[in-house]
Structures are given as structure tokens and as C-alpha cells.
Amino acid sequence: MKVTPEHNEKIAKMTFSSVYPHYVTKVEKKGRTVEELHQVIxxxxxxxxxxxxxxxQQKTTFKDFFEQANINPKAHLITGMICGYRIEEIEYPLTRQVRYLDKLVDELAKGKTMERILRTDN
Structure with missing residues (x-):
């Protein structure tokens, strides 16, 4: 599945605060905690x-959220499929970073150990 420029623009304008409650719901529904979610973030x-x-609180866009972040040097180890996209094939850095976060939240909700999620065994 190819990521379009329109898709990239939509992701850039989306606010972190609009997605965050979904992350919380997803992990809590599977017995994980907000503290663990924050550890992953x-x-x-x-x-x-x-x-x-x-x-x-500031309703920061994903564009600003990731521009201000110091991305973990091991983030490239996050691979696989998320939302129909193979993460390692996403060319646009912002979209890839958002999908990194989506994948980490998914792994947390699926019950993976924090060591595996945080790539401490690599």
C-alpha cells in the first residue's frame, strides 16, 4: 500500500490529543496502564x-509533536505492518514516526513485554 501526499498531510495536521485517548482506551482494555503507555511514548x-x-493540552499537531521530539536511535528497529502499511517501507519520515508510535501502542496492547517493546534485547 502506497502512502499518498494527501495521507501524509492529513497525518501532519492531526493532533496528538485527538489520538491519545484512543491509545489509552486500547491499552487499558487489554489490562495495560497509562504509565506503561507513557513509558513507550x-x-x-x-x-x-x-x-x-x-x-x-496545547493540541499539538503530529508534525510539531515529532519535530520537537528526540526520536530514539533504535526506532528503526520497529518494523512490521500497521494500519495496512509496512512501516519500514514508509518514505515520509513524519508518517513513519506516527506509525512507529501506533506500532508500539499495538505491541503494548497485545501483551508484549516492555523489554521487547522498547527493543532492549536488540
């Missing part, structure tokens, strides 16, 4: 709890 972006809350 921190690993990918280096955002601390206060920064995550600030982005939610």
Missing part, C-alpha cells in the same frame, strides 16, 4: 510526563 520521543500532558 517516552522511549520513542524522550518526552517526560509533563511534556506529554503539555502536548495534549
Amino acid at each position: 517516552n522511549w520513542l520521543t524522550s518526552y517526560k510526563e509533563e511534556q506529554i500532558q503539555k502536548h495534549i
Whole structure:
């Protein structure tokens, strides 16, 4: 599945605060915690709890959210399919970073260990 420029633009304009409640619902429904979700977000972006809350309150777009982040150097190890796209084949960096986050949330909800999710065994 090819990512279109229109799709990339839609992702860039989407706010982190509009997606965040879905992340929370997804992980809590599977018995995981908001603290674990924040640990995953921190690993990918280096955002601390206060920064995550600030982005939610300010309705930061994904474009700004990821531009201000320090992406983990191991993020390239996040591979596989998410939302019908193979992550490692997504060329547009912002869309790939958003899909990294989606994939990490998915792995958390599926019950993977934090060591596997945070790629500490690689």
C-alpha cells in the first residue's frame, strides 16, 4: 500500500490529543496502564510526563509533536505492518514516526513485554 501526499498531510495536521485517548482506551482494555503507555511514548520521543500532558493540552499537531521530539536511535528497529502499511517501507519520515508510535501502542496492547517493546534485547 502506497502512502499518498494527501495521507501524509492529513497525518501532519492531526493532533496528538485527538489520538491519545484512543491509545489509552486500547491499552487499558487489554489490562495495560497509562504509565506503561507513557513509558513507550517516552522511549520513542524522550518526552517526560509533563511534556506529554503539555502536548495534549496545547493540541499539538503530529508534525510539531515529532519535530520537537528526540526520536530514539533504535526506532528503526520497529518494523512490521500497521494500519495496512509496512512501516519500514514508509518514505515520509513524519508518517513513519506516527506509525512507529501506533506500532508500539499495538505491541503494548497485545501483551508484549516492555523489554521487547522498547527493543532492549536488540
